[in-house]
Amino acid sequence: MRQTLKDAFEIAWKDLADFFRDRMRLISFIIMPIFMMVMTGYIFPSQNSLNGVSIAVVNGDGGGAAASRVAAGLEQIEIGGTKSFNLLSASSADEAKDLIRQGRISGAIVIPAGFTQGIMSGKQAQVTIITDQSNPQVSAMLGTMLEKVVDAFSTKVAEEKLRAVTAMAPVPLLGDPDAAVRPFVVRQEGIVAGEPNYFQFMAPGIMAMVVVMAVMMGLAGAIAREREIGTLDGILVAPINRLSIILGKTFSQSVRGFTQGALVLVLAVLLFHVRVYGSLLLVALLLVLGIFSFVGLGILISAFASEQETAMTILMTLNFPMMFLSGAFFPVQQMPEIMRWLSRLIPLSYTIQGLRKVMILGAGLGAITTEIAVLAGFGLVTLAIAVPAFSKAITR
Amino acid sequence: MSEQVMIEVENLTRKFGGFVAVDHVSFAVPKGRVFGFLGPNGAGKSTTIRMLTTLLRPTAGTARISGYDLVKEPDKVRRKIGLVSEKLIVYDRLTARENLRLFGRLNHLPDDIIRERTEHWLRALKMEPWADHLAGTFSTGMKQRVNIARALLNMPEVLFLDEPTLGLDPQTTRSIREFIQDLRSQGVTIVLTTHQMYEAEALCDTIGIIDRGRMVAVGTSSELKKMLNGDGTAVIDLEIPNLSDDMVTAIAEVPSVKHIGHETATRLRVQTVAGTAGGASGAGGADPGAPGDTIGQVLARLLSSGARLASVNMAEPTLEDVFVQLTGHEMRDEVQDKVPSGRGHSRQRVAQRVAR
Incomplete structure (x- = not known):
């Protein structure tokens, strides 16, 4: 066994020397996680924020005071110092729809004629929101925000009315008019202090994905590559245990994967103000287990793919669905039943789930025992299949 | 031992x-x-x-x-x-x-x-x-x-x-x-x-x-070559500046010609079997006669089909000739099988016909 480990170390040293001496590969190795982090960090909607989205206001109410207040309210909404909406005016609902079709605006709000009049005379007034169905994400957010504005406005009107009524009454009928209109308000409280941050959610997923995929790709690719160029024969003709080849390759790829993972974490902390609430040791443990769970699969692929290109094609096919099903980008809870079920079959899901618990919620070892057990189990089972298959396949 | x-x-x-x-x-x-x-x-x-x-x-x-x-x-x-x-x-x-x-x-x-x-x-x-x-x-x-x-x-x-x-x-x-x-x-x-x-x-x-x-x-290399000498095989190198397919066909008809190798555009290497003990392999029953006869026949046919003979050499058999003798095809044929060319094909047809 000691000899096997020594041989494994030699192979790992060779792989790492080979890797770190290739400048181009080293550069892309460092840039890849940076791209990954920056891309996912900036292109995905980081908050429920809209920046300068053009919407049209169709003010059918003319000079009505209430209508102007709605429009003014929309204009004032801003998040992080930038105005959310860029208001245009349209003369009719039809014109607004045309503008949406042309892609010039993302939505419209229609204030009907007699809006102010209606409110003043004590009737229930109505506004219409027109959304752009070709862009569901923006339109959903727009809908929510416009509703909020209208809601806030109608609450204000209600309060004013109530105040007027209360003021007219001889004895105070009610306590606080606010409380009368909105009997309760909601206050949010998280498990850890601070605002929920989208990067905080993304970072564990990206880290796990980068590490696990780097190792799996590296493992299958490296063995297939050595077979293709013929150097694998040199290793195979040496009197060494077949296991030491697997161990050596796994070790060198893990070092690479870990380096990239650490890079992602450092970037997340420095650029996106991600905080790790739990222990870094547990983060490392989960990553090690995450790698372990995929080693078997990587070896199986390399055993049956005689060329590097074949190995890469198989891996790409597996990686793509895994990226989405593992919950790295989108919460699994939002997926339909069958996808959630599929997600449970992918070990990467457990790595990410565990990492989120530790990194975001500050969970301890006790809270991630399921994840640890599943990852270790998956790794053991696939390795038990892969190691004999590999030994057999490489000497066909 | x-x-x-x-x-x-x-x-x-x-x-x-x-x-x-x-x-x-x-x-x-x-x-x-x-x-x-x-x-x-x-x-x-x-x-x-x-x-x-x-x-x-x-x-x-x-x-x-x-x-x-x-x-x-x-x-x-x-x-x-x-x-x-x-x-x-x-x-x-x-x-x-x-x-x-x-x-x-x-x-x-x-x-x-x-x-x-x-x-x-x-x-x-x-x-x-x-x-x-x-x-x-x-x-x-x-x-x-x-x-x-x-x-x-x-x-x-x-x-x-x-x-x-x-x-x-x-x-x-x-x-x-x-x-x-x-x-x-x-x-x-x-x-x-x-x-x-x-x-x-x-x-x-x-x-x-x-x-x-x-x-x-x-x-050993000499043992292998002896296999050729033993059965009276002779190898002739011919240099024919105006070599044509017709000439190749003409030689191929000589019964004791076993193989014709197209070395270059103007060079032929002809392997012949001579029956030292009456019948020889690949002669199709016809009496091939002595080696000298075969060479004479080959030359006669070449001349009658208009060949200009630049040189005629009795060659020392090589391992290539041994290979041809044993397998009925040239070593290069294998390679050309993979990339068929017109030349390669016609030569092989001749070779096959000769090596009945």
């Missing part, structure tokens, strides 16, 4: 699906001898080497190498052998020395012995000045020398060389051939594959001619 047999191959067979790449190959090599596999590409040379070096499992049959069974004790066999395969086993991003250290350690050699042998072989192969340069900066010939040093690190009793001079410049080829002869004199048993006649003749004590997975003949 006091000689120690280092390699004993028995009915070694390998199938890939329905294709039989190596078909019941048997041979033995005594210690300190060079055995050469001669055959065209795709004949099964590399597959045999891969099996003998434990890289490929035989479908049937086995071999004993240095006294160990290939199938039952692969790890023991691996300690005794060195492999220089068709593909270079050298890591580009390691220096020559680092390459050797890596493989030395994988062969479980102590570091001081690795250092000593690295110096020794790099010096012997004239690679010392480049010991600490990355192998990726080397020419193919330099890499091949590091590759050979690597195969020799564990002081193998048996060295396998799969096309060791393939794609090398003439100078490196020569120095590698000399080096192989040195190794032989040091008692290393060597198996090498080649598709070059000259290399097989110059280096090998015994030559095994392999074609389509089958060992068609084994013997």
Whole structure:
């Protein structure tokens, strides 16, 4: 066994020397996680924020005071110092729809004629929101925000009315008019202090994905590559245990994967103000287990793919669905039943789930025992299949 | 029979699906001898080497190498052998020395012995000045020398060389051939594959001619050539500046002509069989007559079909002629089978017709 480990170390040293001496590969190795982090960090909607989205206001109410207040309210909404909406005016609902079709605006709000009049005379007034169905994400957010504005406005009107009524009454009928209109308000409280941050959610997923995929790709690719160029024969003709080849390759790829993972974490902390609430040791443990769970699969692929290109094609096919099903980008809870079920079959899901618990919620070892057990189990089972298959396949 | 047999191959067979790449190959090599596999590409040379070096499992049959069974004790066999395969086993991003250290350690050699042998072989192969340069900066010939040093690190009793001079410049080829002869004199048993006649003749004590997975003949180069002289085969080289297909067809009709090789656009190599004892193979029942008669017939037909004969030579038979005699086709045909050209086809048709 000691000899096997020594041989494994030699192979790992060779792989790492080979890797770190290739400048181009080293550069892309460092840039890849940076791209990954920056891309996912900036292109995905980081908050429920809209920046300068053009919407049209169709003010059918003319000079009505209430209508102007709605429009003014929309204009004032801003998040992080930038105005959310860029208001245009349209003369009719039809014109607004045309503008949406042309892609010039993302939505419209229609204030009907007699809006102010209606409110003043004590009737229930109505506004219409027109959304752009070709862009569901923006339109959903727009809908929510416009509703909020209208809601806030109608609450204000209600309060004013109530105040007027209360003021007219001889004895105070009610306590606080606010409380009368909105009997309760909601206050949010998280498990850890601070605002929920989208990067905080993304970072564990990206880290796990980068590490696990780097190792799996590296493992299958490296063995297939050595077979293709013929150097694998040199290793195979040496009197060494077949296991030491697997161990050596796994070790060198893990070092690479870990380096990239650490890079992602450092970037997340420095650029996106991600905080790790739990222990870094547990983060490392989960990553090690995450790698372990995929080693078997990587070896199986390399055993049956005689060329590097074949190995890469198989891996790409597996990686793509895994990226989405593992919950790295989108919460699994939002997926339909069958996808959630599929997600449970992918070990990467457990790595990410565990990492989120530790990194975001500050969970301890006790809270991630399921994840640890599943990852270790998956790794053991696939390795038990892969190691004999590999030994057999490489000497066909 | 006091000689120690280092390699004993028995009915070694390998199938890939329905294709039989190596078909019941048997041979033995005594210690300190060079055995050469001669055959065209795709004949099964590399597959045999891969099996003998434990890289490929035989479908049937086995071999004993240095006294160990290939199938039952692969790890023991691996300690005794060195492999220089068709593909270079050298890591580009390691220096020559680092390459050797890596493989030395994988062969479980102590570091001081690795250092000593690295110096020794790099010096012997004239690679010392480049010991600490990355192998990726080397020419193919330099890499091949590091590759050979690597195969020799564990002081193998048996060295396998799969096309060791393939794609090398003439100078490196020569120095590698000399080096192989040195190794032989040091008692290393060597198996090498080649598709070059000259290399097989110059280096090998015994030559095994392999074609389509089958060992068609084994013997020393002179033994193999005697097979031709024994049955009265003669080889004539003809230089005909105005050579045409009609002339080739005309000669092909001579019953005792066994094979016509189209060497160049103006050169023919004609192999004839002469019946020393009445009937000869491939003569189709007709009495072929004495060699002189055959040559006369060939020349007569050529002249009557308008050939201008620039030169006529009785050639010493070569291993190529032996190969043609044994297999009925030229070694080059195999290669051309893969890329059919008009010329190649017509020549083969003639060859087939002649080799009834």
